[in-house]
Amino acid sequence: MELKIEGITKDYKNNTALDNFHCQLRSGIYGLVGPNGAGKTTLLRILATIIKPTKGRILIDGQDITLNEEDYRSIIGYLPQKLGFYRDYTVTRFLTYISNLKGVDKNLSRDKINNLLRLLNLSEYKDKKIKTLSEGIKQRIGIAQALLNNPRILIFDEPTLNLDPKERINFKNLISRLSSDKIIIISTHIISDIECLSKEIILIKKGEKIIQDTPIEILKPIENKVWEATIDEKSLLELQNNYLVTDIKNNGTDIRIRIISDTKPDVDFYLTNPVLDDLYMYYFGKEND
Ligand SMILES: Nc1ncnc2c1ncn2[C@@H]1O[C@H](COP(=O)(O)OP(=O)(O)OP(=O)(O)O)[C@@H](O)[C@H]1O
Numbered sequence: 001m002e003l004k005i006e007g008i009t010k011d012y013k014n015n016t017a018l019d020n021f022h023c024q025l026r027s028g029i030y031g032l033v034g035p036n037g038a039g040k041t042t043l044l045r046i047l048a049t050i051i052k053p054t055k056g057r058i059l060i061d062g063q064d065i066t067l068n069e070e071d072y073r074s075i076i077g078y079l080p081q082k083l084g085f086y087r088d089y090t091v092t093r094f095l096t097y098i099s100n101l102k103g104v105d106k107n108l109s110r111d112k113i114n115n116l117l118r119l120l121n122l123s124e125y126k127d128k129k130i131k132t133l134s135e136g137i138k139q140r141i142g143i144a145q146a147l148l149n150n151p152r153i154l155i156f157d158e159p160t161l162n163l164d165p166k167e168r169i170n171f172k173n174l175i176s177r178l179s180s181d182k183i184i185i186i187s188t189h190i191i192s193d194i195e196c197l198s199k200e201i202i203l204i205k206k207g208e209k210i211i212q213d214t215p216i217e218i219l220k221p222i223e224n225k226v227w228e229a230t231i232d233e234k235s236l237l238e239l240q241n242n243y244l245v246t247d248i249k250n251n252g253t254d255i256r257i258r259i260i261s262d263t264k265p266d267v268d269f270y271l272t273n274p275v276l277d278d279l280y281m282y283y284f285g286k287e288n289d
Pocket residue numbers: 012013015016017034035036037038039040041042043189
């Protein structure tokens with residue numbers, strides 16, 4: 001299966017959220033990474049057919065999705081950033097309701113829901129009202145509803161936002177189990193949440209794709225540019241003013257600092273291997289200052 005995003009532009013009244021965005025996706029997990037306002041949600045909402053692009057088209061195996069939108073919708077699962085939960089519904093009632101909306105065969109939906117409850121460790125909550133559950137559990141219910149129709153394309157908008165560290169790990173394990181025959185697109189501004197999962201990472205900035213590559217290849221632009229040193233408090237401010245600092249660790253006596261620079265910043269610095277957090281700062285750091 002191939003999903004092709006061809007020259008998608010989305011104009012709002014006063015700004016362009018997406019600008020001629022191109023991208024090609026096959027089975028596997030893709031991390032869509034960018035800072036707030038980069039256009040991630042807009043792109044995912046267009047892919048989920050919630051909103052229409054101003055220009056451009058989306059093709060599934062070569063066919064424009066607008067030619068048969070019903071068929072396309074039947075193969076996608078979408079977890080929005082905020083899911084409008086029916087607070088007084090129990091978990092089972094909510095999932096049955098969504099299952100009916102998605103047109104899942106009624107004879108199959110009870111088994112399907114029970115399987116998903118088991119898969120997501122939600123069985124013990126099935127008769128609980130949604131309003132009594134934690135954000136992490138609600139997020140898992142959101143994932144369950146996205147999976148109800150056995151989607152071949154899964155679209156997750158900031159799925160780890162409200163999850164504690166243990167739930168983040170559970171989420172990652174679940175997603176990697178699902179990914180063999182699906183296209184999974186996960187948006188996030190926390191690159192470490194998807195670095196071990198992703199087949200490819202797509203960086204998006206101001207509505208444009210800046211780079212798409214594997215987690216290893218994508219680091220090429222900053223090879224031989226990441227420096228580390230142990231410094232004292234006095235030098236810290238000066239280095240912060242003059243360089244792009246990607247990490248600071250203060251252990252009480254020493255400060256370890258990471259810097260991106262084309263040339264060696266100072267005698268004490270040595271080259272080190274780049275990681276994805278360095279890459280994020282390289283492309284987005286200055287704008288986040
Ligand atoms: N309905 C709308 N009307 C006008 N502008 C909008 C609308 N939705 C989004 N935007 C603008 O489009 C741009 C992209 O927003 P979008 O929500 O897609 O970014 P994002 O990368 O998902 O950000 P975040 O990480 O904060 O969710 C932003 O400048 C935003 O203000």
